[in-house]
Amino acid sequence: MSGDRRVRVRIAPSPTGYLHVGNVRAALFNWLFARRHGGVFIIRIDDTDRARSDDRYIEDVVSGFRWLGLDWDEGVEVGGPHGTYRQSDRFDRYREVADRLIDMGRAYHDFRSTEEMEELRARARVEKKPPGYYVRRPPGSDPDTARRRLGAGEQAVVRFSNPGRAVGFTDVVRGEVRFEADAIDDFVILRSDGSPTYHLASTVDDIDYGITHVARGEDLLSSTPKHILITEALGGERPVYAHLPLLFGPDGRKLSKRHGDTSLRAYREGGYLPEAVFNYMGLLGWSLDPDNEVFGREEAIAAFDLADVQKSPAVFDPDKLGWMNGVYMRSMATGRFTDLAVASVEEDLGRDLDGDERSRLAGLAPLIQERAKLTTDIGPAARFLFSDITYDDKAWRKVMKADARRALAAARRMLENVGDWNAANIEKALRDMLAAESLNPRKGWQPIRVAITGSNISPPLFESLEALPGEVALARIAAAIARLDLQAGAG
RNA sequence: GGCCCCGUCGUCCAGCCGGCCUAGGACGCUGGCCUUUCAAGCCAGAAACGCGGGUUCGAAUCCCGUCGGGGCCA
Numbered sequence: 001m002s003g004d005r006r007v008r009v010r011i012a013p014s015p016t017g018y019l020h021v022g023n024v025r026a027a028l029f030n031w032l033f034a035r036r037h038g039g040v041f042i043i044r045i046d047d048t049d050r051a052r053s054d055d056r057y058i059e060d061v062v063s064g065f066r067w068l069g070l071d072w073d074e075g076v077e078v079g080g081p082h083g084t085y086r087q088s089d090r091f092d093r094y095r096e097v098a099d100r101l102i103d104m105g106r107a108y109h110d111f112r113s114t115e116e117m118e119e120l121r122a123r124a125r126v127e128k129k130p131p132g133y134y135v136r137r138p139p140g141s142d143p144d145t146a147r148r149r150l151g152a153g154e155q156a157v158v159r160f161s162n163p164g165r166a167v168g169f170t171d172v173v174r175g176e177v178r179f180e181a182d183a184i185d186d187f188v189i190l191r192s193d194g195s196p197t198y199h200l201a202s203t204v205d206d207i208d209y210g211i212t213h214v215a216r217g218e219d220l221l222s223s224t225p226k227h228i229l230i231t232e233a234l235g236g237e238r239p240v241y242a243h244l245p246l247l248f249g250p251d252g253r254k255l256s257k258r259h260g261d262t263s264l265r266a267y268r269e270g271g272y273l274p275e276a277v278f279n280y281m282g283l284l285g286w287s288l289d290p291d292n293e294v295f296g297r298e299e300a301i302a303a304f305d306l307a308d309v310q311k312s313p314a315v316f317d318p319d320k321l322g323w324m325n326g327v328y329m330r331s332m333a334t335g336r337f338t339d340l341a342v343a344s345v346e347e348d349l350g351r352d353l354d355g356d357e358r359s360r361l362a363g364l365a366p367l368i369q370e371r372a373k374l375t376t377d378i379g380p381a382a383r384f385l386f387s388d389i390t391y392d393d394k395a396w397r398k399v400m401k402a403d404a405r406r407a408l409a410a411a412r413r414m415l416e417n418v419g420d421w422n423a424a425n426i427e428k429a430l431r432d433m434l435a436a437e438s439l440n441p442r443k444g445w446q447p448i449r450v451a452i453t454g455s456n457i458s459p460p461l462f463e464s465l466e467a468l469p470g471e472v473a474l475a476r477i478a479a480a481i482a483r484l485d486l487q488a489g490a491g
Numbered sequence: 492g493g494c495c496c497c498g499u500c501g502u503c504c505a506g507c508c509g510g511c512c513u514a515g516g517a518c519g520c521u522g523g524c525c526u527u528u529c530a531a532g533c534c535a536g537a538a539a540c541g542c543g544g545g546u547u548c549g550a551a552u553c554c555c556g557u558c559g560g561g562g563c564c565a
Contacts, residue, residue: 130493131564183494222563290505320518371530441527457529
């Protein structure tokens with residue numbers, strides 16, 4: 001693409017909040033691109049906004065990417081030849097670059113007040129000109145005058161001086177994009193407090209770090225000509241740009257907090273698997289094969305190309321993510337599932353399981369696995385095995401009908417005589433019960449399910465019974481009978 | 492308001508250097524089968540080329556216009 005340079009891409013989150021799924025998707029595409037081309041994937045921390053930045057958000061970024069399996073070759077925590085990869089450690093560098101631009105005549109100190117600038121913008125608006133049309137170098141902004149005023153204690157921002165030239169570039173996903181000179185104002189690169197703006201810091205870093213491809217959200221598309229102008233002024237090599245379609249909420253707006261969970265953390269903690277999130281994200285704006293939506297990292301790497309990325313925005317659909325999570329839940333190795341089950345159950349119960357409990361859970365785990373969509377579904381599904389049950393009212397009323405007591409009583413008798421407490425023997429006893437009482441499975445067995453689990457929704461009955469100690473199962477059936485009798489007496 | 496981007500089922504993705512498209516797959520939805528509940532699975536179904544012109548024997552695919560949506564700046 002850009003000569004024979006080794007691909008170097010970056011993702012540059014701002015640590016002002018939890019890692020956003022939009023950033024995750026951008027990171028995924030950058031990572032796939034880097035891996036596809038044997039390149040370098042870099043995580044840079046764009047923390048120029050020191051007031052709003054917090055180290056715990058950096059930790060969130062780092063742990064989030066690790067969780068997803070997006071490993072990086074340079075950047076925060078892993079280091080590399082470019083220092084800490086945190087912009088807050090490079091303010092001197094940005095000021096130095098700004099000074100150089102001033103010396104070159106490509107930037108200037110601007111002492112005008114906010115009010116004055118607003119007037120210029122208002123004027124442009126009235127005249128239906130681009131908003132920054134009149135934001136140009138004013139008279140008396142020469143270096144000598146500026147130095148004098150600065151020395152007198154006046155405040156000034158530093159603006160990049162637009163050379164008055166249209167800027168066009170070839171975007172890998174969008175094709176030719178062009179901005180007229182009038183559309184690009186003399187944008188600020190250094191605030192009056194000396195801190196760099198995004199445009200400056202990001203561009204300087206991209207140059208200094210040798211970034212070859214910038215793949216980022218479409219929201220930055222209109223900033224790109226500014227970055228190109230800075231890059232050219234500094235004699236840097238222009239990276240290849242790829243502006244990724246934005247992620248939308250169901251209302252067709254840029255995905256944001258008001259749409260609910262937009263942080264990766266929420267999904268991590270909400271019971272989603274990293275491979276499902278990885279896979280689902282890969283389906284937003286890209287596809288490996290329309291007939292095969294379930295794919296892993298190696299397949300994705302082998303097929304990925306930024307040029308194949310969709311131009312139009314994608315709506316983030318939690319339903320489909322949930323379905324995909326279920327796909328991965330069912331396909332995972334039993335051993336891994338059992339480990340997840342133990343963790344989920346312990347979390348749900350708020351205590352550790354002992355050896356016997358673990359083996360009982362392991363016995364039922366494959367049947368729970370078939371039914372669980374989220375890892376957080378497991379605890380509630382297995383709760384009846386380890387703690388007292390509470391009856392779901394609706395379930396109770398639904399199944400505890402006319403024949404229920406008879407079925408429970410008969411089941412209790414038959415189950416008392418089961419020798420070896422296993423699913424096969426339990427099934428035989430309960431089938432005999434059905435025959436003896438002339439009941440169908442629905443009428444005969446649903447009451448037992450509610451009696452032992454509290455709910456009419458549970459893993460299969462025989463295995464659920466098996467996973468319970470026999471005496472506990474019998475006691476629960478007895479308790480249900482007693483409750484029915486109590487209700488009959490009261491009614 | 493200015494500039495820029497986008498426009499195939501409700502949603503995601505395929506098709507887009509024209510005919511194989513009576514537009515394909517997936518999620519969701521509806522109905523059915525299976526079935527001890529719930530899932531899963533299987534089968535079936537509803538569901539889209541924003542609109543208008545043009546080019547062409549033929550357009551989702553090319554061109555123009557229009558409408559709509561979004562992003563950025565304010």
